[in-house]
Amino acid sequence: MLKKKIAFIGPGVMAEAMIAGLLRQKLADAKNITASGPREERGEELRKKYGIKATTDNASAIHEADVVVLSVKPQRLTEVMKGLKGIRPDALVLSIIAGATIKKISSGLKHKTIVRSMPNTPGQIGEGITVWTASKEVTDEQQEMTRSILGALGEEVFVEDESYLDMATALSGSGPAYVFLFTEALIDAGVHMGFPRRIAEQLVLQTIKGSASYYQGASRHPATLRNQVTSPGGTSAEALYYLEKAGFRTAISRAVWAAYQRSLELGKEKPGHIDTHDEENT
Template identity: 55%
Template sequence: MKIAFIGGGNMGEAILGAMLEKKLCKPADISVSDISESRRDYLKKKYGITVTASSREAVSGKNVIVLAVKPQNINEVLADLKGILKPGQLVLSIAAGVKISTISRGLGHGSIVRSMPNTPAQIGLGISGWTATGEVSEEQKAWARTILGAMGQEIYFDDEEYLDAVTAVSGSGPAYFYLFAESLIDAAVEVGLARKDAEELVSQTMLGAAHL
C-alpha cells in the first residue's frame, strides 16, 4: 500500500508513525506534503519518508490519499487536487466535520472514506469511527481498516450521519475526561492534599478504573 498524506501535523504523523512501527508499509511507500518547510524536514529526518510542498506531487502513484489538514484549510486542498485523482485511488479524510459531499464535489472524485479518530491515536490507543461511499471497494475498505486500526481500534458505520455523534463522543471525549480529572484534582487540593499528590492519586485512579 502506497500512501500520501496531505498535511503532516500531529494526526498525520500519528498515522504514518503507526504504519511504519507496525511494518504495514515502508518509508519508500509514504509521501507527505506540508506547507511548513521545518515540518517537512522533521518528518523526513525522523521517518525517512518522501516530503514535498506540492500536494499534486505527493499523490502521484499512491493508492491512498489521507487528507490530514485542518477543516478550515480543506477547500484549498480540494481545489488544488480537483480532477487529478485516478478512479482506483482512495481518499481517506480525517478532517473533523467535513462531509463526504463536500470532499467529493471539491475533488470530482467518488471513492471516499470519512473518519473521525481521536487524540489517543498518537499513542496507539485511539478509536476511529468511519464510513465510506458506495464507490469504495472491499479492498479499499480493507486499506482503511488497516490504516485506522494501526492507531488503535476502528468502527465502521454504514451511514455518515453517525459520524457527528462519533465526533461528539470519542472525538471530543478525551477533553471531557481531562476536565473531570482537573476538577477532581482541584477538589482534592481544596480539602488539603498537595497538588502533586492529588495529581498522582487522580491519574492512577483513572488508569485503574479504565482497566477494571
C-alpha cells in the same frame, strides 16, 4: 500495504500518529509515505524522524498515491481541494476531517472513492478509536486497507450511516477533551484540599485508569458499579448529591450535543475566516 503509496495532505498530529502506527506495525514502507504541508520545517522534522518523504507541493504528493489521507483543518479543506485535481481515479481518499461529508469531499475533488473517518487523540499511542464509513464505490480491498490504516491508531468501528460520523465527532472525537477537563478538575480539587500536585496527579490518574479497566472487565452497567461504591450517608453519596445538584450529568449531555451541532455546521460552512496556523494540531 507495504507496496502501497500513501500521501498525507496536512502533516499534523493525527497524521503523524497514523504514520508512526503504520511503521510501528510494519504495515507500510517509509519510502512509500509522503507528507505534504505548507511548512518545510515540519516536513523536514517528519522526514528525519520517520524516514518518509516530505514536500510542500500537494500535487506532486498525490501524483502516484494509492491512498490520499486528508488531514487538514476543516476551514482549509475547500481551498486545499482546489490543488488536488491529480488524484488517480483508482486511489482511495481517506478523510479524518471533522464535519467534512463524503458529498463535500467527492464534489470538491471530483472523485468518488471516499472514506470518511473520525479518530481521536489516544490514537497517538495506539489506544484510540476511529469511527468510519465509506462511499459505495470503495472496494472490498480498499475497505481492508482502511481497516489496516485506522487500526494503526487503535480500535476502528465501521458504520453504514454517515450521520453517525458527526455523532462520533462529538462523543469520541472530542471525548478526550472532556476527560482531560474532568481530570484537571479532580487534580485541582486535591491540591485545594492540601495534597502536593504530584501526589494529587498520581491519585487521580490511577483512579481514572483503574476505574476504566474495572468497568471494561466487569461487563456491568456503570450505574451498578457506582452504587457499589456509594454507601448510604457516606462520602461518595454526599459528593454525588452535589454533582447532581450542580447539573453535572446535564452539562455533559449538553456539551456533547453542542459539539455535535458544531460538527454539522462545519460540514455546511463556506470558507470564511481561515486559521493562519498550519495543520500541525489537526
